[in-house]
Amino acid sequence: MRRVAAGAHLVREGERPDESRLVVAGLAYRHKLTRQGARQIVSIHIPGEVIDLHNSFLDVADHNVQALTDVEVALIPRAALRELNASHPEIARAFLTEALIDASIVMEWLLNVARRDSLTRLGHFICELALRLQAAGQCDAASYSVPFTQDQMADALGMTQVHLNRMLMSLGRRGFIERDRRSVRILDWDALAAFSDFDPRYLHLRDAER
Amino acid sequence: MRRVAAGAHLVREGERPDESRLVVAGLAYRHKLTRQGARQIVSIHIPGEVIDLHNSFLDVADHNVQALTDVEVALIPRAALRELNASHPEIARAFLTEALIDASIVMEWLLNVARRDSLTRLGHFICELALRLQAAGQCDAASYSVPFTQDQMADALGMTQVHLNRMLMSLGRRGFIERDRRSVRILDWDALAAFSDFDPRYLHLRDAER
DNA sequence: CGTAACTTTGATTAGTATCAAAAATGGTGG
DNA sequence: CCACCATTTTTGATACTAATCAAAGTTACG
Numbered sequence: 001m002r003r004v005a006a007g008a009h010l011v012r013e014g015e016r017p018d019e020s021r022l023v024v025a026g027l028a029y030r031h032k033l034t035r036q037g038a039r040q041i042v043s044i045h046i047p048g049e050v051i052d053l054h055n056s057f058l059d060v061a062d063h064n065v066q067a068l069t070d071v072e073v074a075l076i077p078r079a080a081l082r083e084l085n086a087s088h089p090e091i092a093r094a095f096l097t098e099a100l101i102d103a104s105i106v107m108e109w110l111l112n113v114a115r116r117d118s119l120t121r122l123g124h125f126i127c128e129l130a131l132r133l134q135a136a137g138q139c140d141a142a143s144y145s146v147p148f149t150q151d152q153m154a155d156a157l158g159m160t161q162v163h164l165n166r167m168l169m170s171l172g173r174r175g176f177i178e179r180d181r182r183s184v185r186i187l188d189w190d191a192l193a194a195f196s197d198f199d200p201r202y203l204h205l206r207d208a209e210r
Numbered sequence: 211m212r213r214v215a216a217g218a219h220l221v222r223e224g225e226r227p228d229e230s231r232l233v234v235a236g237l238a239y240r241h242k243l244t245r246q247g248a249r250q251i252v253s254i255h256i257p258g259e260v261i262d263l264h265n266s267f268l269d270v271a272d273h274n275v276q277a278l279t280d281v282e283v284a285l286i287p288r289a290a291l292r293e294l295n296a297s298h299p300e301i302a303r304a305f306l307t308e309a310l311i312d313a314s315i316v317m318e319w320l321l322n323v324a325r326r327d328s329l330t331r332l333g334h335f336i337c338e339l340a341l342r343l344q345a346a347g348q349c350d351a352a353s354y355s356v357p358f359t360q361d362q363m364a365d366a367l368g369m370t371q372v373h374l375n376r377m378l379m380s381l382g383r384r385g386f387i388e389r390d391r392r393s394v395r396i397l398d399w400d401a402l403a404a405f406s407d408f409d410p411r412y413l414h415l416r417d418a419e420r
Numbered sequence: 421c422g423t424a425a426c427t428t429t430g431a432t433t434a435g436t437a438t439c440a441a442a443a444a445t446g447g448t449g450g
Numbered sequence: 451c452c453a454c455c456a457t458t459t460t461t462g463a464t465a466c467t468a469a470t471c472a473a474a475g476t477t478a479c480g
Contacts, residue, residue, distance in 0.1 A: 014411075030317075032317060032318070032321045034321065034325050034326060034407055035407045036407075038325040038326075039325075040320060040321045040324045040325050042317040042320050042321065043317075053306070053310060054310050054314070057303070057306055057307050057310055057417075058307065058310055058311070058314075058414050058417045059414065059416060059417050060411065062314055062317075062318075062411050062412040062414070063314075063317060082303075085299070085302060085303060085306065086299035086302070086303070087299070089295070089296035089297070089302070092295060092296070092299070092302040092306070093267070093292070093295060093296065095306055096263070096267055096295065096302070096305055096306050096309060097267050097268065099306060099309040099310055099313060100263060100264050100267055100268055100309055101268070102313055103309060103312055103313035103316060104264070104268070104272055104273075106313060106316045106317055106320060107240075107242060107252040107253075107272075107273060107316055108242070108272075109320055110250060110252050110316060110319055110320045110323060110368075111242045111244065111250045111252065113320060113323055113324045113368070114250045114323045114368030115244050115248040115249075115250050115368065116244060116248075117467075117468095118467080118468070149425085149426065149427090150426075150427065150428095151425095151426075151427095158320075158323070158324030158325065159468070159469085160468075160469055160470080161426090161427085162427095162428090162429090162468090162469080162470080162471095163467090163468055163469070165427065165428060165429090166428090166429090166468095168427095169428085181477085197244055197245045197246075201224075201270065201272050202272040204268050204269065204272070206269060207267075207268045207269050327435075327436095328435080328436075359457085359458065359459090360458070360459065360460095361457095361458075361459095369436075369437085370436075370437055370438080371458090371459085372436095372437080372438080372439095372459095372460090372461090373435090373436055373437070375459065375460060375461090376436095376460090376461090378459095379460085391445085
């Protein structure tokens with residue numbers, strides 16, 4: 001087990017780490033950079049997820065992982081993880097399921113960034129975060145504390161921080177959400193979900209429970 | 211084994227198919243739609259890949275898969291695939307590796323769409339396609355026949371067909387590529403890769419070979 | 421209390437979408 | 451084998467979303 005402070009790197013692109021990490025508490029995010037330094041957050045990891053199966057089953061890391069909040073992780077050596085995968089069919093099944101769900105979410109993000117305008121895109125993101133945090137027991141209702149700065153949120157949504165701020169305001173003015181500092185309250189879930197073209201199917205929450 | 215004509219659907223969103231498909235010959239693509247009907251192609255499948263592990267290990271399909279060219283697929287029943295995964299550790303490992311590489315590629319696409327301008331984005335895509343088609347033995351050099359219409363390519367790159375066309379022309383005018391009908395020849399690989407911020411690490415070609 | 425990090429607002433510009441239509445291509449039936 | 455039609459590609463003109471640049475407020479923290 002290891003505690004890691006918010007902001008610290010868990011994985012760096014180009015490394016060949018010999019262990020993977022299971023998030024026990026806190027949140028982490030995975031991101032990639034272009035040569036020019038533009039950053040794109042490609043996924044968020046909640047407690048219960050193995051952040052980096054990639055590290056144990058592929059050769060070299062092609063992305064970075066950082067702690068979003070203070071995080072508690074369990075380190076699992078590469079050899080142990082491979083052994084588990086080989087000798088315990090139920091675990092192998094769980095790893096595969098987790099990898100497939102992870103990919104599904106990234107695909108939805110790709111659709112989101114590529115084909116939805118910034119306002120619906122943000123709404124969609126807020127809905128997803130609400131459901132996933134709930135599923136992880138991090139919040140109870142449609143009211144939660146967003147663990148991101150606006151800068152980070154913009155990096156997850158493929159837009160600039162300035163524009164993100166305007167879109168947040170706009171969702172507020174339109175009556176979908178209420179904000180107070182970092183906390184967000186969804187005033188009318190159905191309305192926001194409809195407006196944001198949000199359908200939770202891609203989260204596979206049922207599949208993940210098993 | 212089954213032959214499928216170009217354009218035919220292999221998987222539809224919302225279905226619960228009881229089998230997965232291995233691409234034996236030809237190409238397939240996976241896409242998602244927004245409510246308004248905007249389409250985003252989220253991945254391309256080359257011979258040797260199982261298109262839909264998702265179908266056998268998750269509950270309901272959250273995306274569509276269509277044949278890009280005429281395709282030959284092997285159908286593998288859900289139960290057989292699960293049995294294989296449970297009883298053959300090397301196969302379980304291969305499935306997991308394939309799922310992780312698949313996810314890596316989608317992450318790079320997300321970065322590509324979110325953070326690279328349309329010209330570098332297209333260059334990046336052309337480089338990727340060249341390497342993957344080569345790896346699958348579909349073409350031998352940096353010259354290949356693009357299996358997409360410009361409309362489909364635009365749907366993969368998150369832009370409009372009109373704009374894609376202009377960017378193709380621009381790559382030609384700048385001397386990176388030569389086109390003749392559907393065929394593309396990369397005139398200077400290093401120059402195009404550098405211009406397009408293309409680093410093949412994310413394809414994990416080595417890992418896939420094993 | 422002071423400073424750094426974060427959020428909000430404003431003005432301007434760049435990149436890409438949209439709308440429209442012409443030109444080229446490929447496949448098909450006569 | 452040719453004429454025709456549907457599909458695909460190319461070009462042009464205009465509109466609009468989001469980026470960029472700049473700076474003022476605000477909050478959190480040591």
